[in-house]
Amino acid sequence: MRAYDLILKKRNGKILEKEEIDFFINGFVNNEIPDYQVSALLMAIYFNGLTKRETIDLTMAIVNSGDIIDLSEIQGITVDKHSTGGVGDKISLVVLPLVSSLGIPVAKISGRGLGHTGGTIDKLESIEGFKTQLSKEKFVANVNKYKMAITSQSADITPGDRKLYALRDVTATVDSIPLIASSIMSKKIASGAMRIVLDVKVGSGAFLKTIDEAKELARLMVDIGNGLNRKTFAVITDMNQPLGYEVGNANEIKEAVKVLSGQGAVDETTVALTIASYMAILGGAFDNFDIAYRNLQDLILSGTALNKFKELIVIQGGRPDFIDDFNLLPQSKYNISVKSDEEGYVNSINAEKVGLAAMMLGAGRKTKNDLIDHSAGITMIKKVGDRGEKNEELCILHTNFLNSSEAAHIIKKSYVIEKEFNKKMQYIYDIIQ
Numbered sequence: 001m002r003a004y005d006l007i008l009k010k011r012n013g014k015i016l017e018k019e020e021i022d023f024f025i026n027g028f029v030n031n032e033i034p035d036y037q038v039s040a041l042l043m044a045i046y047f048n049g050l051t052k053r054e055t056i057d058l059t060m061a062i063v064n065s066g067d068i069i070d071l072s073e074i075q076g077i078t079v080d081k082h083s084t085g086g087v088g089d090k091i092s093l094v095v096l097p098l099v100s101s102l103g104i105p106v107a108k109i110s111g112r113g114l115g116h117t118g119g120t121i122d123k124l125e126s127i128e129g130f131k132t133q134l135s136k137e138k139f140v141a142n143v144n145k146y147k148m149a150i151t152s153q154s155a156d157i158t159p160g161d162r163k164l165y166a167l168r169d170v171t172a173t174v175d176s177i178p179l180i181a182s183s184i185m186s187k188k189i190a191s192g193a194m195r196i197v198l199d200v201k202v203g204s205g206a207f208l209k210t211i212d213e214a215k216e217l218a219r220l221m222v223d224i225g226n227g228l229n230r231k232t233f234a235v236i237t238d239m240n241q242p243l244g245y246e247v248g249n250a251n252e253i254k255e256a257v258k259v260l261s262g263q264g265a266v267d268e269t270t271v272a273l274t275i276a277s278y279m280a281i282l283g284g285a286f287d288n289f290d291i292a293y294r295n296l297q298d299l300i301l302s303g304t305a306l307n308k309f310k311e312l313i314v315i316q317g318g319r320p321d322f323i324d325d326f327n328l329l330p331q332s333k334y335n336i337s338v339k340s341d342e343e344g345y346v347n348s349i350n351a352e353k354v355g356l357a358a359m360m361l362g363a364g365r366k367t368k369n370d371l372i373d374h375s376a377g378i379t380m381i382k383k384v385g386d387r388g389e390k391n392e393e394l395c396i397l398h399t400n401f402l403n404s405s406e407a408a409h410i411i412k413k414s415y416v417i418e419k420e421f422n423k424k425m426q427y428i429y430d431i432i433q
């Protein structure tokens, strides 16, 4: 078999066999097929797509490129969730303690942020002492004992995805539906998830910008999960502005505490309760969405969910005192107001631009090896639907960099302010199961 022939086959719109996909992924992981040939194949896939069967074969080739975690030692039905990536997306921090409060084991394997999107592991590392790398034994033991654990993906799981993702990032092939589906589902399957809720983000801050594309991705991932015996639901949620009011690592930890205390933003709380409800249904606690939603709301109002979050922090070695005093979280040296040049209603905020601005302030990485500043980020003061006067504050930039004028410029450009408010707010678009 030759890589050249497989590139030609896909370039001409033909369908690849399982053995050919395995050959390509194995060759890439073992450094036998060079980046330029893999890049060419990725571009051919970007334009010609993959069938469902090819996508499943690609998913399994990536799963088999590394270790596969067997979570069968965990008692009960474990649930996991995964977001396709967004800005201000701190849903995992909320749903983990919330669903675990029901006695459902939540075994969460999370990633770090890349580009304009954030990652749960980076956010948790804002908490002093919090350990984000648990051994497999510790992870399983904690889930059995406390019904919850979170860890970062080890280097041995899906090395094929890590290499492919890095190439996609620099060859403009990230936003391909079969490539996103195989990337996400391979990680969930290799990391042992038995029941999965996918938060498929759509809009300016997501990789996919239209609802039709998001639905297609959701359908494909649900079919892959169910086809591999992992019961999977997908919830299509809005990412046309940052979720909640905080973007950045320590900022988002603070906001997760607010949601768990019943003082969260409406969009954030609605999405978190919806995802958590489907996790609770998959975990067998309820069979009715409305009942699940109400019960989870009660767990927030009674303080149970926040206590569970506190417990998680202590179990994983962190200091929970910041929950009562946010000043104990990392603080930036500069907090700069960005003010509006005009009066009117905020009709949209380009979330990708907000994510990029946060990254420039130090909250994210431009390349995988960059260090991040946990105190950096953005507090949104005005969100879509709000009215503001000229010179009123739109948001506050938190940074340790002396010069943040470029980020301020980008964020100003992300706001569309008009005389009338002409948008219909919607947080959840569809459920695919």
Ligand code: URA
Pocket (backbone or CB within 6 Å): 083, 084, 085, 174, 179, 180, 181, 183, 184, 207
């Ligand atoms: N998240 C992933 O893990 N992979 C993708 O391809 C896109 C988002």
